[in-house]
Amino acid sequence: MRKLILHIPHSSTNIPFFDGYIVDKQKITKEIEKLTDWYTDDLFGTETDDKVITPFSRIFCDVERFEDDNQEEMARFGMGVLYEKFDNGDTLRTVTPELRKTILQNYYRKHHEKLLNLVKSSLEAKGKCLIVDCHSFPEESFNCAVNKSSFRPDFNIGTDSFHTPKRLIEISKRYFEELGYSLGIDEPYSGSIVPMEYYKKDERVQSIMLEVNRKLYLSRTEKSDGYEKIKEVVQGYLKLLKKTTKLYTLNQALTSKLKNLEWITSYMKDDRFKNVRFKHYIEDDKFLGFEFISEWIDLVSDLEEFNRLEINRIPLIVGDQFDMLPAVITEIKELKTPIIAVLRQQLWDEEIKGLSICSVNLKKKPITAYLARKELVNFK
Numbered sequence: 001m002r003k004l005i006l007h008i009p010h011s012s013t014n015i016p017f018f019d020g021y022i023v024d025k026q027k028i029t030k031e032i033e034k035l036t037d038w039y040t041d042d043l044f045g046t047e048t049d050d051k052v053i054t055p056f057s058r059i060f061c062d063v064e065r066f067e068d069d070n071q072e073e074m075a076r077f078g079m080g081v082l083y084e085k086f087d088n089g090d091t092l093r094t095v096t097p098e099l100r101k102t103i104l105q106n107y108y109r110k111h112h113e114k115l116l117n118l119v120k121s122s123l124e125a126k127g128k129c130l131i132v133d134c135h136s137f138p139e140e141s142f143n144c145a146v147n148k149s150s151f152r153p154d155f156n157i158g159t160d161s162f163h164t165p166k167r168l169i170e171i172s173k174r175y176f177e178e179l180g181y182s183l184g185i186d187e188p189y190s191g192s193i194v195p196m197e198y199y200k201k202d203e204r205v206q207s208i209m210l211e212v213n214r215k216l217y218l219s220r221t222e223k224s225d226g227y228e229k230i231k232e233v234v235q236g237y238l239k240l241l242k243k244t245t246k247l248y249t250l251n252q253a254l255t256s257k258l259k260n261l262e263w264i265t266s267y268m269k270d271d272r273f274k275n276v277r278f279k280h281y282i283e284d285d286k287f288l289g290f291e292f293i294s295e296w297i298d299l300v301s302d303l304e305e306f307n308r309l310e311i312n313r314i315p316l317i318v319g320d321q322f323d324m325l326p327a328v329i330t331e332i333k334e335l336k337t338p339i340i341a342v343l344r345q346q347l348w349d350e351e352i353k354g355l356s357i358c359s360v361n362l363k364k365k366p367i368t369a370y371l372a373r374k375e376l377v378n379f380k
């Protein structure tokens with residue numbers, strides 16, 4: 001399974017040293033309580049993904065800010081990469097050029113180097129990478145917030161027009177909607193981290209930010225009753241990002257050098273299947289007009305897009321052509337609706353991972369197709 005790069009910048013409460021702070025530790029602690037993305041290292045943390053967890057508090061050095069204050073809009077609030085002000089505007093710390101140099105060199109740049117190296121090695125190994133920028137936000141907006149909109153959704157994704165594929169936004173929308181949560185898209189927080197070396201230059205570096213409203217899992221600085229549930233939601237989202245598949249056209253599938261496609265050719269040669277028709281969805285009038293939606297297969301917003309995807313798709317099996325997959329059909333008899341089979345492909349490394357069967361619900365009007373999904377074959 002594909003690895004994500006989890007960037008978790010604001011979970012730590014650690015201040016490595018107190019040089020420059022002009023207030024007592026109690027005040028600093030209070031500010032830490034307010035600004036920390038509590039437990040995001042645990043909420044988002046997985047065993048299998050690459051993680052960059054900042055080991056110091058944002059009040060010491062905020063790795064999500066630009067190093068150069070001239071590029072950083074929060075610097076005008078005294079909250080650039082090295083905070084000099086509290087969120088309420090009071091003075092927190094005096095940053096001398098020397099202090100600045102020390103912290104940037106020993107903390108900020110080390111953090112970004114780590115992220116950059118993970119991105120580099122992922123690109124080398126897989127040709128792509130997906131960074132998930134992991135945050136949480138308070139129900140009441142900060143004083144210094146750039147966007148003080150009263151819209152405080154349950155979750156918020158941040159996107160970048162260059163580095164966030166549209167498909168990911170669609171998938172996210174659907175995921176949170178189906179679970180009954182409100183989702184802000186670039187609202188109230190926008191953007192997602194990408195190492196400067198690749199920023200707006202290399203589309204293979206993909207990035208999306210997820211912000212969780214703290215009211216869902218936090219009570220002051222403690223985990224609330226909702227914590228475990230929200231952790232499941234967040235973990236489910238990360239899994240979804242990894243498993244997302246896309247459709248292949250027949251031509252693409254047969255002409256490109258996809259991995260693990262041998263099964264199709266052997267399948268086509270198999271005598272048991274010699275009478276099986278492969279047909280294009282679009283040729284069968286009866287089935288035109290669906291809106292076909294599935295986070296597992298593909299997401300389309302209109303018929304035109306659906307048809308475009310369906311042309312030459314492989315292998316599409318509808319209705320009574322069940323003989324094609326005898327071993328499987330017994331399992332899905334209970335669906336009692338036409339089914340289609342689609343190749344399941346990993347979005348990120350473009351490897352074919354298996355074959356899925358979906359049942360199509362013809363009863364709803366306007367026809368919204370498809371329901372259930374069965375994973376038939378999982379390829380290594």
Ligand SMILES: [Zn+2]
Pocket residue numbers: 009010037134135136
């Ligand atoms: Zn944050």
